[in-house]
Ligand code: CTP
């Protein structure tokens with residue numbers, strides 16, 4: 001109609017792995033709101049709604065400009081589904097605080113809330129039996145909930161690299177996760193470790209853990225055989241980073257560090273998996289893999305060999321998306 005400004009109607013492929021999503025987000029107010037809704041839904045065990053909100057946020061992040069009117073979104077996947085109808089937020093501040101403790105998931109937080117524990121103070125006073133990881137998580141709560149900078153990640157990389165090569169010469173270590181996607185900060189630092197000779201990486205993790213003097217506490221992943229993207233030996237830990245404390249009287253700060261070890265034959269899959277993004281890019285790879293858009297079984301996900309991320313994308317019939325464009 002005359003007088004109305006022309007608006008671009010966006011057109012976007014269905015799956016995040018078919019899209020390029022850089023860190024430049026033109027719709028941050030909308031995606032922030034959707035992420036909060038997703039977090040709340042997940043804390044309330046409403047997985048389906050959580051996924052729907054995350055998919056909607058991922059889609060808005062990929063748009064080339066800010067949304068000015070709903071008509072621009074007509075026909076886009078993931079938006080306007082009934083599942084997106086906004087219900088009142090029911091998750092509490094207590095859930096967010098308690099699940100912010102390393103080693104505490106939604107179930108534990110809910111149980112504590114039912115027992116009248118709503119904050120760290122009450123938890124400390126309650127006499128609840130905590131496991132080692134949770135004790136460390138509680139002790140270093142403030143440090144761990146403070147974002148990690150790229151400079152801190154680089155400092156930790158140097159320390160971990162030294163520890164790893166001291167127990168296994170020739171071992172290689174790569175920074176993965178959000179930092180590999182170019183994020184300037186993160187909630188943790190993720191590393192993938194391998195060795196160019198197949199099998200030499202076996203038994204590396206326990207050795208690294210005992211060698212590393214800056215290691216504090218860990219919550220180990222399940223010791224399943226390394227057969228696909230999710231099943232690598234891993235160690236989710238708290239790391240003591242020297243000389244990085246805000247306050248001068250402290251000589252170190254605690255930082256969450258995730259270590260994953262993969263054999264060289266699986267390295268490309270491990271790299272792709274641990275680069276993420278976890279919320280959208282990676283799950284969408286699985287959905288894209290099946291013809292009907294439902295997630296495929298992990299065991300069927302990567303039933304082929306690949307020496308590089310490029311080869312994986314090519315095998316799946318996808319255009320290569322560099323890490324910096326996987327920020328969905
Ligand atoms: N990951 C995983 N299993 C876990 C935790 C993480 O496979 N239990 C993988 C995810 O697939 C993700 C990658 O590790 O792709 C990084 O996850 P995470 O550190 O949680 O997120 P980042 O993208 O690195 O974001 P942040 O900067 O906040 O850490």
Ligand code: MN
Nearest residue numbers: 024026064065
């Ligand atoms: Mn742009």
Ligand code: MN
Nearest residue numbers: 177178188190
């Ligand atoms: Mn991370």
Ligand code: MN
Nearest residue numbers: 177188190258
């Ligand atoms: Mn991580």
